[in-house]
Amino acid sequence: MPQADTQQFGLIEYVEDDVIEFPVGLPAFEQETSFLLITPLKTKPLVFLQSLGRSELCFVTLPLEVVDPNYQLSVSAEDSKILSPAGQTLTAVGQADGVQVECLAIISLTGSRPTANLLAPLVINRATRRAVQAIRLDNTYSHQHPVEELVC
Amino acid sequence: MLIIRRKAGEAFHIGDSIEVEILEVGTNQVKIGIKAPREIAVLRNEVFLTESQNKAAAAAASALLSRLTGADKSGM
Numbered sequence: 001m002p003q004a005d006t007q008q009f010g011l012i013e014y015v016e017d018d019v020i021e022f023p024v025g026l027p028a029f030e031q032e033t034s035f036l037l038i039t040p041l042k043t044k045p046l047v048f049l050q051s052l053g054r055s056e057l058c059f060v061t062l063p064l065e066v067v068d069p070n071y072q073l074s075v076s077a078e079d080s081k082i083l084s085p086a087g088q089t090l091t092a093v094g095q096a097d098g099v100q101v102e103c104l105a106i107i108s109l110t111g112s113r114p115t116a117n118l119l120a121p122l123v124i125n126r127a128t129r130r131a132v133q134a135i136r137l138d139n140t141y142s143h144q145h146p147v148e149e150l151v152c
Numbered sequence: 153m154l155i156i157r158r159k160a161g162e163a164f165h166i167g168d169s170i171e172v173e174i175l176e177v178g179t180n181q182v183k184i185g186i187k188a189p190r191e192i193a194v195l196r197n198e199v200f201l202t203e204s205q206n207k208a209a210a211a212a213a214s215a216l217l218s219r220l221t222g223a224d225k226s227g228m
Contacts, residue, residue: 008217028203029210043220059209060216107216108209114216117209120202133206135198143201151220 004036007056008048012038019052020124023082026133027120032057035131046151047104049122064103067116067147073103075123075134082132083125090123100126106133107151110144114151119143 001013020035034052039045045066051057064071075083075090083090089098102124105116118141124131156164163173169189176183186194195203 008213026206027199028206046220057210058213058217059206060213060220106206106209107212108205109212109215110208117202117205119198120205133202135202137198139198143205151216 060107061104079132079134115144116147118145
């Protein structure tokens, strides 16, 4: 079983199916294309996105539906092509048609308060495990949405 | 904020090295051409915000984790 050296979690074992590929990386981290999703029971519903290339790089995220159950996903044509090369529509996990996607919002600290980036959620194709940070072209959602009650 | 009115084909300068030209004005979109030195980063606002937010998130991960789990890293 392959192992990953991580600063936050130490040496961890994983299976290839746990690896998420970001073909174009993440903005400001374009070189990092392979990540692991780690969901420790203790900190549920938080999901950690750990880089396989850089042991110190780990993003703290929350499922989008936890931050905003009514979130309306909007993925640009360019990003859709990465997630679904065949051009099928993207749907939430559990729905019957289209490509099932899992969405995560990256958590940061604004001042000392935790905020979620709802402007650019991570969208993961569950079947192919390919993912993209889907930056919205509109300004419907904030890049610093407060999530204090969810994180601490 | 400085506000100026320009028509398609008109341009303006920022400092000595940056020229911005309005190429086309549509009903809900304008096409803009930017001439700037290579070392000046030109980013769409949403990309700029996401880049800085990602950098902040990467820097905040340790602080967030220790707030969430205390010093205990055995919570796997």
